[in-house]
Amino acid sequence: MTSQETLYTYTLRLADNALVLGQRLSEWTGHGPFLEEDLALTNIALDTFGTATSLLEYAAKVENKNRDADALAYRRNEREFCNILLVEQTNGDYAKTILRQSFIDAFNILLYTELAKSKDETLAGIAQKAIKEVSYHFRHTSSWVVRFGDGTEESHNKIQDALNELWRFTGELFEMDEVEEALVKQGIAVDAKSFQAKWETQLDELFAKATLKKPETSFMQTGGRKGLHTEHLGYMLSEMQTLPRMLPDAKW
């Protein structure tokens, strides 16, 4: 891999995480549990798409193959997406959506804080802008995790079920391969392993406050970063990409 390809792959991984998560969140708009929360979750979706767009634009520029951000979002096939599996999981009930989001928010705060120091100025700039947003998101989602965990028996059971279901997808957040390793050496990428313990401690504290029990299994699913997805992604992409695929010559 050339250093250009490495940077492209790294940026695209970050971008796809944001794009796919934003797409999932936006499915809630108009259907939230009450009006204020509908607006709040839509805000998170908007921020997430904003970050996705900046990252995709940069990936397109680095790739330099005459593809723009929309082409990357709308014209790649399922196996070319390199988001982690966690973000493509279906929304389920509100507890599952919120818990998934709180995992990502806690992770993103740590990620973007480090990435803001990157030697790559574009990535550093995108990260700086995103830090404020994701800190707000985590304040919102973590407070709901606590409300659900320590609310009613029903809400407790729902979020405990969500935790049991989703925990196996969190290992992928911290995976590193030759792409990240090469870029960490150059001071461009973030070494996610360096803050894994911090992330786990933060979540353990959150689970304790929410009276939730982390699953005992330590087995973690993997594959998304290499294009091996769960069955959910294909449906999401066929919906998302329908118009540009249907009318390939059209501009929107």
Added chain:
Amino acid sequence: MENKNFEDVFEAKLVKNDMIEAKDWMPENYRKHLIRQISQHAHSEIVGMLPEGNWITRAPSLRAKKVLLAKVQDEGGHGLYLYTAAETLGTSRDELLDALHTGKAKYSSIFNYPTLTWADIGAIGWLVDGAAIMNQVMLQRTSYGPYARAMVRICKEESFHQRQGYEIMTHLSFGTKEQKEMAQDALNRWWFPTLMMFGPPDSESPNSENAIKWRIKRETNDQLRQRFVDQTVAQIEYLGLTLPDKGLKWNETKKGYDYSEPNWVEFKNVISGNGPCNKERLAARNASHKNGEWVRAAATAYAKKNAEPFMAA
């Protein structure tokens, strides 16, 4: 005797174009009329999130997706201010939502039409929001203060939405053959339902008289409809689309267009629950409210345990 004095004060305020505020005395009919109108407006905003929300996951570009998300979110925000304005008249959001969900309350019939293609998102922004603005601009000067102030902000956002809708129509109308056909088809389907948004002809509009007297409304249905047609014809011509009304003709005497009346039988059908999507819209609202019940219950239970304020409908 005392009531008479209150009424004089109220009437005097109307005459002087002063605002009526929440704590002011007001006739019971005025209050009822406002609660009905403001809550219908609020319901229209949140039901209106559904047909447009229908295309969020399929918006064809990253920019289009963000614009549409922000727009639907704005509509939700409008719903929120309007429910709050209605609450100042002594009702609660719970009561109002209950009336919506049980089918007792009305909302704008236009949202009982389906959004079948992406062009419908353009047509809604351009035509439906355009028609709404005609009504809403005059409501910024309506006699009830909290409603008028909510409308100032709503109008600003709605004019932005109208431009966004027209932008979509422009892209489509100047795009490929298929895109242009999509735009024409959307115009064909949305034109007459949009004209219906101004309500029945003045001769058959039971609520107009009081509404005008109370300065809740300042122009009649037919006046507003005429202005909308006159303004929109040129926009259609610019797009190179054809208005689906063979009866459209410039009338030099009235300095406006003559146009065909919408199908008022269809209008009555849609209002009485038989539009293409009445059942779906109500079912979707009820489903999200019901699915949210445990979320609201959890928040309330947690707030009680932790002395944390939580208020939501």
